[in-house]
Amino acid sequence: xxxxxxxxxxxxxxxxxxxxxxxxxxxxxxxxxxxxxxxxxxxxxxxxxxxxxxxxxxxxxxxxxxxxxxxxxxxxxxxxxxxxxxxxxxxxxxxxxxxxxxxxxxxxxxxxxxxxxxxxxxxxxxxxxxxxxxxxxxxxxxxxxxxxxxxxxxxxxxxxxxxxxxxxxxxxxxxxxxxxxxxxxxxxxxxxxxxxxxxxxxxxxxxxxxxxxxxxxxxxxxxxxxxxxxxxxxxxxxxxxxxxxxxxxxxxxxxxxxxxxxxxxxxxxxxxxxxxxxxxxxxxxxxxxxxxxxxxxxxxxxxxxxxxxxxxxxxxxxxxxxxxxxxxxxxxxxxxxxxxxxxxxxxxxxxxxxxxxxxxxxxxxxxxxxxxxxxxxxxxxxxxxxxxxxxxxxxxxxxxxxxxxxxxxxxxxxxxxxxxxxxxxxxxxxxxxxxxxxxxxxxxxxxxxxxxxxxxxxxxxxxxxxxxxxxxxxxxxxxxxxxxxxxxxxxxxxxxxxxxxxxxxxx
Numbered sequence: 001x002x003x004x005x006x007x008x009x010x011x012x013x014x015x016x017x018x019x020x021x022x023x024x025x026x027x028x029x030x031x032x033x034x035x036x037x038x039x040x041x042x043x044x045x046x047x048x049x050x051x052x053x054x055x056x057x058x059x060x061x062x063x064x065x066x067x068x069x070x071x072x073x074x075x076x077x078x079x080x081x082x083x084x085x086x087x088x089x090x091x092x093x094x095x096x097x098x099x100x101x102x103x104x105x106x107x108x109x110x111x112x113x114x115x116x117x118x119x120x121x122x123x124x125x126x127x128x129x130x131x132x133x134x135x136x137x138x139x140x141x142x143x144x145x146x147x148x149x150x151x152x153x154x155x156x157x158x159x160x161x162x163x164x165x166x167x168x169x170x171x172x173x174x175x176x177x178x179x180x181x182x183x184x185x186x187x188x189x190x191x192x193x194x195x196x197x198x199x200x201x202x203x204x205x206x207x208x209x210x211x212x213x214x215x216x217x218x219x220x221x222x223x224x225x226x227x228x229x230x231x232x233x234x235x236x237x238x239x240x241x242x243x244x245x246x247x248x249x250x251x252x253x254x255x256x257x258x259x260x261x262x263x264x265x266x267x268x269x270x271x272x273x274x275x276x277x278x279x280x281x282x283x284x285x286x287x288x289x290x291x292x293x294x295x296x297x298x299x300x301x302x303x304x305x306x307x308x309x310x311x312x313x314x315x316x317x318x319x320x321x322x323x324x325x326x327x328x329x330x331x332x333x334x335x336x337x338x339x340x341x342x343x344x345x346x347x348x349x350x351x352x353x354x355x356x357x358x359x360x361x362x363x364x365x366x367x368x369x370x371x372x373x374x375x376x377x378x379x380x381x382x383x384x385x386x387x388x389x390x391x392x393x394x395x396x397x398x399x400x401x402x403x404x405x406x407x408x409x410x411x412x413x414x415x416x417x418x419x420x421x422x423x424x425x426x427x428x429x430x431x432x433x434x435x436x437x438x439x440x441x442x443x444x445x446x447x448x449x450x451x452x453x454x455x456x457x458x459x460x461x462x463x464x465x466x467x468x469x470x471x472x473x474x475x476x477x478x479x480x481x482x483x484x485x486x487x488x489x490x491x492x493x494x495x496x497x498x499x500x501x502x503x504x505x506x507x
Contacts, residue, residue, distance in 0.1 A: 015152025040263025059227030061140030068144025327449030382413035
């Protein structure tokens with residue numbers, strides 16, 4: 001990857017890693033504070049909330065980002081400001097309508113939940129949709145400017161505020177309010193604070209509210225397909241959140257246990273699976289304006305290089321973590337969540353990270369190539385496999401039906417995305433060797449990590465055994481990648497060194 005993209009990825013990744021680490025530690029605290037059942041209630045409500053947020057925080061900021069990036073190339077910042085204002089008006093209108101509908105028809109909507117307390121949690125979260133609409137539009141402007149520092153800082157501030165508010169409210173002020181409700185309230189307050197922060201940054205960066213006349217229609221026309229694609233794709237999550245406990249109940253599991261199992265999988269196991277997406281997501285995030293600029297400037301060679309290196313990078317990063325979860329997943333989850341069942345789920349679900357990473361980066365590439373509708377169709381196909389697996393096999397596989405379904409979903413989506421990229425760009429990606437070798441190395445290193453942990457456990461505490469086995473496993477995996485020519489470690493270190501020097505010069 002070229003220096004500009006590498007710097008952007010490093011900057012976004014640093015903020016993302018710090019934010020995700022804090023979020024992950026908070027997730028551990030939250031799971032222990034709420035317990036499996038209340039965690040399940042919160043996960044079900046938040047899955048619906050996330051789809052509603054996507055209506056204002058997906059297509060609109062992406063459209064603003066792409067249009068702003070082009071306007072900056074053309075040195076027309078006034079048009080960028082008009083685009084932002086148009087996005088703000090559109091997003092605020094949608095968010096207010098959503099809130100009004102849910103408040104007016106809350107008694108009817110609550111009937112779709114397996115647990116009626118989910119509706120209370122959702123109502124507390126609703127104001128955050130309005131805050132997210134404002135935040136996302138202004139963030140889209142910074143995205144187009146490739147101003148990743150303040151974007152990352154905004155995410156970090158939101159996470160810190162959320163953690164502090166939850167701890168204070170759960171232990172001091174609102175002890176009797178209920179853990180799931182306090183978790184929802186902390187997120188709503190955090191979204192408000194991050195909105196205020198991004199408004200201040202936008203103003204300080206020279207951003208202004210301009211008359212959006214002539215731009216509203218363009219923003220709506222460009223953002224609606226993207227919003228529709230992402231919202232429709234994300235509808236799969238709340239459908240599963242509502243459907244999975246019901247299907248487990250039909251197979252003989254009581255309703256409370258079904259909600260608890262869902263809480264364990266989505267609240268404990270899957271957050272660990274999302275860890276590689278911190279780095280991959282940073283790459284995807286930086287990739288969209290980069291590819292938009294390259295296409296605007298007709299630099300087709302640069303477009304090809306970005307696509308090939310990004311997909312290869314996602315495979316390597318995802319594969320790096322797989323052997324740890326397969327080999328020592330149970331002790332990891334026992335230590336973090338005091339829940340061995342989540343560790344058992346983690347062992348079987350670890351392989352999902354590879355197609356998940358590919359799906360993440362390939363979707364961003366398709367969006368940059370203006371193939372949002374194709375990406376939407378591919379996501380729907382993947383979602384169909386997920387729903388089909390939950391409906392047909394929950395009685396036979398139990399909770400593992402959800403894991404198998406997610407694997408089929410991510411595999412089919414990433415495969416179709418990559419086929420579409422090859423068809424559109426005529427690029428030969430040559431992924432087979434990298435993918436097969438990474439899978440083989442993951443299997444070998446997983447056995448090694450499990451063996452090292454088991455041997456050390458006779459003499460050392462579990463935490464020491466985990467740290468040593470994980471460190472040895474990661475080193476062995478990287479050595480194998482280097483030995484077989486999959487990853488040039490010297491090249492990576494040289495790039496990191498250049499980025500550090502560049503950062504020092506700026507300071």
